[in-house]
Amino acid sequence: MRDMTIGQYYPSNSVVHRADPRFKLLILILFIVTVFFCESFFSFGFMTFFVIVTILLARVPILKVLKGLKMIIIIVLITTLLMTVFYTDPNSKPLAEWGIFHIYLNGIYAAIKLAWRLLLLVLMPTVLTLTSTPTELCDGLESLLSPLKKIKFPVHELALIMSIALRLIPTLIEETDKIMNAQKARGAAFESRNPFKKIKAMLPVLIPLFVSSFRRADDLADAMDSRCYRGAKGRTRMKKLHCRVSDVVALLFWCAVTVCVLFLNYNWFGWGFIAVLGL
Amino acid sequence: MPFLEFSNVDYSYPSGDDGYIQALKSVSLAVERGEFVALVGCNGSGKSTLARLANGLILPDYGVVSVDGKSTAEKSNLYEIRKKIGVVFQNPDNQMVTTIVEDDVAFGPENLGLPPAEIRERVDWALDCVGMRDYATSGPTRLSGGQKQRVAIAGVLAIKPELMILDEATGMLDPDGRKEVLDVVTRLNRKENMAVVMITHFMEEAAQADRIIILDRGGVTADGGRELFQTPEVFTRAGLDLPVYVRVAQRLKSAGADIGCPLSVQDFVAQAARAVKGGGERRD
DSSP: TOOOOOTHHHHHHOOHSSSHHHHHHHHHHHHHHHHHHOOOOHHHHHHHHHHHHHHHHHHHOOHHHHHHHHTTTHHHHHHHHHHHHHOOOSOOOOOOOETTTEEEEEEEEEEHHOOOOOOOHHHHHHHHHHSSSSSHHHHHHHHGGGGGGGTTHHHHHHHHHHHHHHHEEEEEEEHHHHHHHHHHHOOOOOOOOOOOHHHHHHHHHHHHHHHHHHHHHHHHHHHHHHHHOOBTTTTTSOOOOOOOOHHHHHHHHHHHHHHHHHHHHHHHHHHHHHHHHHH | OOOOEEEEEEHHHHHHHSEEEEEEEEEEEEEEOEEEEEEOOOSSSHHHHHHHHTTTTSSSSEEEETTTTTTSSGGGGHHHHHHEEEOSSSOOGSSOSSHHHHHHHHHHHHHHTHHHHHHHHHHHHHHHHHTOOOGGGGGGSSSHHHHHHHHHHOOOOHTTEEEEEEOOOOOTTTHHHHHHHHHHHHHHHHHHHHHHEEEEEEEHTTTTSEEEEEETTTEEEEEESSGGOOHHHHHHTTTOOOOHHHHHHHHHTTTTOOOOOOOOHHHHHHHHHHHHHHHHHHHH
């Protein structure tokens, strides 16, 4: 439970750390869209290359980044497996068959692409949270969404809720550990192999966690009130967001990457070798 | 006109199905600018209720709480009142809004709508005051309890209040953490002339204050300087324990060796040493 990497900032002074959080968020959105555009292995490889470059530029330990993947590795494995055995391709013969399960060559390719896509989709947000503080992210989000204020959308409140949620993740994990230990001391069995029993055993953990979360929320609200919080009204920021030339360059660069991926996907110019590599 | 004034304040809160619990009964007290007050009482004496009444988190059922002449009952006064009275709560984990120390300290001044340069200045100053400047960019999860509470104090300090209330702010800390916090608060009172109301049930901490108010079952039973320690009954009647050195001094007194009323361990040692030396000379 303590290995959660999402929402954990890794302090450093790299180019990626210093970049404007608004641009980082925009690039992330662009990246996610592009990952969904990826069709060929060539384009996946191309994207992965730039992700690795970003991680190297961010100077965060690879181990920290990989820890972020640990959470979803089981989901990736299960979906890959299901994709492999249930993929049907009417145009070719299956490589193997057991009852309702078939394995096609194209099925294997599709499964690998799915896994690759999922891993890319988790990697970049992990890099984002490792290189930007929750405050930066929230300020960035608030600034990006600020046009919505015109239609009375509570942008500031939304950003603050997100910030507090990120802030409380480690605290609640710690609390869960404490409660689980307390219940273990009273004889609760969390190690049961039966999944239903396991879920039932979690109930006495969840209820105290709920109660204490509400108490925490009350305390935090009091502390915020005491520190003159009045919502967005008349509030200023210590750290103003500054957009630099390098931020714009980075965004344009990722736009170029997206265009390249579109080219690599489709054999528009009759480049046979890309079609071959693209499988 | 006193800075913080409670006049005839009643407060009760609903409890279970059987009605209300009267937390405060016609409490009247006043705190002046620059004072260092310890508010002591055992659990359920109403001392935390008093803190929450002072900055308008709750309103009295009867009577008036006023800060600088402005009543907390008037909603439009609350913002001004909270600028003048800062409250540090018991659990440091429940007071942090963000994950970076300096961002959290900046939360208060940001709410005041100050220009960024001034917020920066105040944050640096506040962190210097509590000796946490080196941790400005780290996350609170890596700090000890005492350090976290010092950050919470810095967060209140950055608003530059005239009075700081510490609501059992040392209650969850180990002895080292308690000393850290107490030292910071004492220094702020002496150097920055900030008024401090320290709510506590540790008598060793109360002995640091210039004035002690004892609260017992919702009423003020004693209010005076450190000389209160010479009448131990007022503490024991309220269910409070006296510091060990005060109790030893009392025993010595009843055994015929009056060394006065010590206010700290060092005090006790000095007074006892003087008495022993004095006694020795007489024997010669």
